[in-house]
Amino acid sequence: MQNTFQFDPADLPPECKELRKxxxxxxxxxxxAGTFSPQGKRGDNAALFAKKVGAKGWIxxxxxxxxxxxxxxxxxxxxxxxxxxxxxxxxxxxxxxxRQSGPVLLRYGQEAVRKEIVPRIVSGELCFxxxxxxxxxxxxxxxxxxxxxxxxxxWLVNGRKIWTSNAHQADYMIGLLRTSNKTPENHxxxxxxxxxxxxxxxxxxxxxxNLTGAHDFNEVIFDDVFVPDLHMIGEVDMAWKQASAExxxxxxxxDRWLETLQSLVELVRIVGPEPSERQAEGIGREVAHLAxxxxxxxxxxGMLQAGKTPAAEASIVKDLGTNFExxxxxxxxxxxxxxxxxxxxxxxxxxxxxxxxxxxxxPKLTIQGGTRExxxxxxxxxxxxx
Numbered sequence: 185m186q187n188t189f190q191f192d193p194a195d196l197p198p199e200c201k202e203l204r205k206x207x208x209x210x211x212x213x214x215x216x217a218g219t220f221s222p223q224g225k226r227g228d229n230a231a232l233f234a235k236k237v238g239a240k241g242w243i244x245x246x247x248x249x250x251x252x253x254x255x256x257x258x259x260x261x262x263x264x265x266x267x268x269x270x271x272x273x274x275x276x277x278x279x280x281x282x283r284q285s286g287p288v289l290l291r292y293g294q295e296a297v298r299k300e301i302v303p304r305i306v307s308g309e310l311c312f313x314x315x316x317x318x319x320x321x322x323x324x325x326x327x328x329x330x331x332x333x334x335x336x337x338x339w340l341v342n343g344r345k346i347w348t349s350n351a352h353q354a355d356y357m358i359g360l361l362r363t364s365n366k367t368p369e370n371h372x373x374x375x376x377x378x379x380x381x382x383x384x385x386x387x388x389x390x391x392x393x394n395l396t397g398a399h400d401f402n403e404v405i406f407d408d409v410f411v412p413d414l415h416m417i418g419e420v421d422m423a424w425k426q427a428s429a430e431x432x433x434x435x436x437x438x439d440r441w442l443e444t445l446q447s448l449v450e451l452v453r454i455v456g457p458e459p460s461e462r463q464a465e466g467i468g469r470e471v472a473h474l475a476x477x478x479x480x481x482x483x484x485x486g487m488l489q490a491g492k493t494p495a496a497e498a499s500i501v502k503d504l505g506t507n508f509e510x511x512x513x514x515x516x517x518x519x520x521x522x523x524x525x526x527x528x529x530x531x532x533x534x535x536x537x538x539x540x541x542x543x544x545x546x547p548k549l550t551i552q553g554g555t556r557e558x559x560x561x562x563x564x565x566x567x568x569x570x
Contacts, residue, residue, distance in 0.1 A: 194486030238308030252303030258489035281312035292418035315359030372424035441505030444542035496566030
């Protein structure tokens with residue numbers, strides 16, 4: 185059993201630096217054209233933006249060319265993801281498919297599905313959601329009770345999933361469903377992954393509005409929803425192995441420490457080139473934390489590139505990263521100048537808007553993608569403590 189963590193050193197090669205310039209130029213062009221605003225809602229024009237990103241070859245970057253991918257490296261993909269997040273680009277339409285769903289289909293999906301679905305992800309056409317959490321199972325995804333029952337030619341799905349990001353806009357869900365009971369020896373046994381078309385008869389989607397008034401989350405109800413055998417992913421009853429690998433992709437990316445960066449950027453702008461000693465010290469401390477998180481996250485990307493599955497290391501990145509970004513808005517508020525004391529040419533309203541938004545989204549950051557309690561259990565196992 186692993187009892188230490190290994191964050192392999194990873195440096196960005198020259199091609200990544202050139203790619204970063206290309207991505208920045210593309211994003212500036214889209215901002216100037218009014219496609220999106222870094223200060224606006226990230227969902228604006230998301231479907232249109234996805235097709236533009238697909239045309240640039242920045243979706244499915246690491247995937248095999250035979251399925252429409254581009255055969256590039258995880259580090260190149262990391263650069264694109266980092267720039268998209270830093271500019272608050274509207275990536276929601278394709279990000280889940282690019283980060284998680286596509287790799288799962290490529291690794292475990294049936295060949296006919298790979299040939300049909302993966303190229304449409306790469307083009308930016310398809311939107312995916314993930315069906316893990318349920319109303320009665322808390323953060324333990326392996327306690328899922330939404331059931332898939334075998335029938336002629338496929339499976340009938342009944343039950344509910346909750347906190348399902350973007351389900352109201354998704355074309356497909358990769359759902360973790362109960363196909364048999366767990367065993368005394370393995371409580372994770374009995375779950376299977378399926379590709380579910382979200383327009384199938386019997387699916388009801390109920391919105392869950394968050395604190396900002398945005399509609400990101402949903403409850404999804406299944407009532408005898410038919411899923412063909414072709415859409416079963418991997419082995420029956422053995423999805424716990426697949427889901428563990430999938431979460432390494434979800435938990436280690438820049439989105440686990442950049443979601444509230446906007447508040448820090450606006451603080452730096454509003455205090456200007458001559459911050460007070462207290463502000464300079466505070467900003468320096470947060471930038472140091474940010475740099476550390478980036479190095480760890482980049483390391484995980486390099487390990488994925490090397491074919492490893494750094495589940496424990498990814499959990500550390502998410503645990504530290506989401507705690508950092510959750511605490512950041514309040515730290516920024518404490519460092520902010522008294523309104524009216526900053527540069528009179530600066531835009532106090534823009535700062536307040538960014539701070540208010542990041543403060544409202546902060547509570548969810550240590551919950552989504554695995555609570556800190558679940559993550560620390562994984563980390564404890566990685567250290568051989570449980």
